[in-house]
Amino acid sequence: MTHVQPRPADRHRSGRHATSPADTGRWPDVVAVPRASWPVRAVTASVLERALRRLPLRVRFAGGAVSGLGGPLIEVRDPKAFHARVGTRGLIGFGESYMAGEWDAPDLVGALTVLAAHAADLVPPRLQRLRGLWAQRQPDTQRNTPDGSRTNISRHYDLSNDLFALFLDETLSYSSAVFRSFPADWSLLAQAQRRKIDRLLDLAGVREGTRLLEIGTGWGELALRAAARGAQVTSLTLSREQRALALDRVGEAGHADRVSIELCDYREARGTYDAVVSVEMIEAVGAEFWPVYFQTLDQRLAPGGRAALQAITMPHERMLAARDTHTWIQKYVFPGGLIPSTTAVEETVRTHTGLAITARHGFGDHYAETLRLWRERFADRADDVAALGFDEIFRRLWTFYLAYSEAGFRSGYLDVQQYLLTKENPVR
Structure with a gap:
């Protein structure tokens, strides 16, 4: 097999798996939480709450009770960062929040399957019509x-x-x-x-x-x-x-x-x-x-x-x-x-x-x-x-x-x- 030289990294044991420190220069949008005003976070939280209320999902925000209609559990460990990322970067922010460890799910595939099945109606129709204003565009690069x-x-x-x-x-x-x-x-x-x-x-x-x-x-x-x-x-x-x-x-x-x-x-x-x-x-x-x-x-x-x-x-x-x-x-x-x-x-x-x-x-x-x-x-x-x-x-x-x-x-x-x-x- 052809071998490639991995990036150098200091390694240590942490729990079950070997880990290496995060390469902060490689993940700038994960390491740094985007700035989001209180109104942006509040509106995001409100939209998400209404969307999740209709889905067969359970959601637990840190320090709060589990809400939802049942089904797979999503645990949000850092609600402020989670809402800031989703509110400013949409689904990109949702993924980056997972990469940052701000939320997790015991059954990740199960939770994502529910979201994928309802992808067309997660965002309210009035916001869908404004997609061109809030969705990021593909870079020419x-x-x-x-x-x-x-x-x-x-x-x-x-x-x-x-x-x-x-x-x-x-x-x-x-x-x-x-x-x-x-x-x-x-x-x-x-x-x-x-x-x-x-x-x-x-x-x-x-x-x-x-x-x-x-x-x-x-x-x-x-x-x-x-x-x-x-x-x-x-x-x-x-x-x-x-x-x-x-x-x-x-x-x-x-x-x-x-x-x-x-x-x-x-x-x-x-x-x-x-x-x-x-x-x-x-x-x-x-x-x-x-x-x-x-x-x-x-x-x-x-x-x-x-x-x-x-x-x-x-x-x-x-x-x-x-x-x-x-x-x-x-x-x-x-x-x-x-x-x-x-x-x-x-x-x-x-x-x-x-x-x-x-x-x-x-x-x-x-x-x-x-x-x-x-x-x-x-x-x-x-x-x-x-x-x-x-x-x-x-x-x-x-x-x-x-x-x-x-x-x-x-x-x-x-x-x-x-x-x-x-x-x-x-x-x-």
């Missing part, structure tokens, strides 16, 4: 231009191969698996990931002699399985860390003659291929560049070719509301990212390409289980994460990210699809 994409991808995928290896299975697959039954078991995750990959390769018709373009290498498992079928694979990635490890794995498997892994933006791809496969890549493209992404699939496919995609999706109305808003996920996890809707995918393909969507299958419950296994593994290996130099704020960030994502799928707010797109032979 996170646009997914060719240079911007390299920076955005590096911020997440180049964190550390060792970090990802701590909570992913042996295939190092960082996308939804496909299980045979629930509840899923960790010992079956690698098999479920290979099942997912094989379904995509089957959709794309990958076999002996297939010229395959993969957009988004990950750590190489799909390229390896395609090469084992006899395909000739060209795989594109913007992550130097992923490419280094994927190349090691390809060499160890004896497929160096069948797999080429290029540090290359999808817009720079050249050549013609019988098949294209792209797994959970479109979420990093950005709405501005969805037409270019699908045009690339069209241009790279030979007549009669097939493209198999795996894509996370969200309801169209929520996507439209979120597409220009800067979110917690974009700020701390996936800069520049945006999850499309099935409607957006269909409209973009129809309007900007000659491709046809000939199959679509959703399996969001499988992603919820995949995320649960990752989240539990990450929690179990907290000491190892700390030993790599990642501080307590980072670990709370990733705990929240994995739980937040799982809740999205458990509530039905998010789904994941496998698509088949086909390119017709020209009529002669």
